[in-house]
Amino acid sequence: MGDLSVNLCGIELDNPVIPASGTFGYGYEFAELYDINCLGTFSFKGTTLHMRTGNPQPRIAETNAGMLNAVGLQNPGVDAVIREELPKLAKVFHKPVIANVSGFSAAEYAEVCRRLDAVPQIGWLEVNISCPNIHGGGMSFGTDPKAAAEVTRAVKGVTAKHVIVKLSPNVTDIAEIARACEDAGADALSLINTVMAMRIDLKTRRPVLANTTGGLSGPAVFPLALRMVWQAYEAVSIPIIGLGGIRSAEDVIEMMLAGATAVQIGAANLVNPFACRDIIDALPETMERYGIKTLSKLTGGAH
Amino acid sequence: MKQGIFAVAENTPLNDKVSRLVLRGDASALERPGQFVQLRLPGLYLRRPFSVCDRDADSFTVLFETVGKGTEKLRNTKTGDEFDALTGLGNGFDLNAGGDTPLLIGGGTGLSPLYWLAKELIMRQKQPIALLGFNSVSDIFYEAAFRALGVETVVTTVDGSYGRKGFVTQAMDREHTGFYACGPEAMMKAVCACTDKPGQLSLDRRMGCGFGACMGCTVKTKSGLKRICKDGPVLSSREVIWEI
Known part of the structure; x- marks a missing residue:
């Protein structure tokens, strides 16, 4: 059997498969179905300083080969996450985990990261500067290189943990943002977050989502994500986590060839709760079919 | 919650729009009335939730109205057609909450x-x-x-x-x-x-996953935020905050 392990910022993962934030909760729902310790790691639900109730209904819409969401970062706030969710998570998942963080100012991002820095089970902080569903925060940092660098520096200043900056696809030049984050001290990048999109209901003649717009994910965005990972890989030397529409072991390999060190699986978990386990199970055979002995050697192999 | 493949045992039109579908497979995860299933339908990305009308150990029944692409396809399914279903979703009714009558x-x-x-x-x-x-x-x-x-x-x-x-x-x-x-x-x-x-x-809301992971169907209630798919779909009449 081939070697599935990869190294993400000095922490060894058994395999590169990571459920993406917002599609895996805190892991409990999936732990009822299978032993989630088969995962490389996972990125838990996006965390903000204060509790957020999220956007009004409806928050979900079907699209061709994908879905829209406008959940709006519903979460109980960082202190409740540390106090209530992470001890429960520790019972079902025994590896270092990724904490996904959002905010409305650089100082707020830093404060959330400072509080999470004290939690031993967290291996990485994933700084989400790309949420399209909140106003006055999130994506507004991810679409401007200066603001992206400012958040990255602020977070790096308060934590010893590895900092992954999660980038938005809703930009003209992904390479410029990627370089700005690397220069500001990011240890890794993850991309892409969802693509800003919408649907309109023909009967009501109104947008389907109460938030008007939402984030597109699912197989529809895979080629777009692949292209952006390719461009980011050309621009930076820090590791990249590739995500966007991945649903098979073949997609994982393709994303790694484009430049990803590891991958995240998002929407696929919602359609098939076993998606990550199924992909991990399929990797050895798929690697063999393509003559791959060591998965980690694939990264950037298509360049 | 369980995932499984179910075969159509019966698909009977009850009137112009409503049909009864009996799906055969392991229905053991359906423990309480009020629970629902998520069916994967051809041509649609997200699963669709269906309330369970009846069940025994090796089948469950849903009644559905033809309202869109997914239910149109379901209306035309034949005996033996197979569907991927997540079963045993949601909390179900409290059998004592309504009293004796x-x-x-x-x-x-x-x-x-x-x-x-x-x-x-x-x-x-x-x-x-x-x-x-x-x-x-x-x-x-x-x-x-x-x-x-x-x-x-x-x-x-x-x-x-x-x-x-x-x-x-x-x-x-x-x-x-x-x-x-x-x-x-x-x-x-x-x-x-x-x-x-x-x-x-x-209650019913647009759902992403149907099992509590995505927070797509969360509503505000008098007893806090509730995911319709996981903390519901059954809520107490005294906790619902009407959005209409």
Whole structure:
């Protein structure tokens, strides 16, 4: 059997498969179905300083080969996450985990990261500067290189943990943002977050989502994500986590060839709760079919 | 929750729009009436939730109305066609919350989970009364099925073409210890305004996953945020905050 392990910022993962934030909760729902310790790691639900109730209904819409969401970062706030969710998570998942963080100012991002820095089970902080569903925060940092660098520096200043900056696809030049984050001290990048999109209901003649717009994910965005990972890989030397529409072991390999060190699986978990386990199970055979002995050697192999 | 492949054992049109679908497979995860399943339908990305109308160990029944692409495809499925289903989703009804003589109030296909509920209540020596509301005589289905359970059943039609004329609320002039309701939200809101007895409501929201992971279907209630798919779909009438 081939070697599935990869190294993400000095922490060894058994395999590169990571459920993406917002599609895996805190892991409990999936732990009822299978032993989630088969995962490389996972990125838990996006965390903000204060509790957020999220956007009004409806928050979900079907699209061709994908879905829209406008959940709006519903979460109980960082202190409740540390106090209530992470001890429960520790019972079902025994590896270092990724904490996904959002905010409305650089100082707020830093404060959330400072509080999470004290939690031993967290291996990485994933700084989400790309949420399209909140106003006055999130994506507004991810679409401007200066603001992206400012958040990255602020977070790096308060934590010893590895900092992954999660980038938005809703930009003209992904390479410029990627370089700005690397220069500001990011240890890794993850991309892409969802693509800003919408649907309109023909009967009501109104947008389907109460938030008007939402984030597109699912197989529809895979080629777009692949292209952006390719461009980011050309621009930076820090590791990249590739995500966007991945649903098979073949997609994982393709994303790694484009430049990803590891991958995240998002929407696929919602359609098939076993998606990550199924992909991990399929990797050895798929690697063999393509003559791959060591998965980690694939990264950037298509360049 | 369980995932499995189910084969169509029966697909019967009940009227122009509503069908009964019996799917055969491991239905053991369905433990309580009010729970639902998520079916993967050809050509659609997200699964679609269906309330369970009845079940035994190796099959479950759903009643559905043809309203869009997914249900159109479902309407035309043949015996033996296979579907991937997540079963045993949601909390289900509290069988004691409605007391000994509860009203079961269903609007259209909303009556679906109330049928299984009626069976369970009867097994517990309770005496439910079914109030089934439809628009017109041609829309009626499952009246005979409820009667066959021995449940006293009152049918209302908005246009008065069958049974009592008006909405189901006009048939709520019965002694009752509580109620269970499922149907259009405006109906459930009106039902709650017609009685001071405790009730349980089965709600519906656009869902992503159906098992509590994505927070797509969260609503605000008087007892905090609730995911309709995981903390519901059944909520107490006293905790619902109406959005309409």
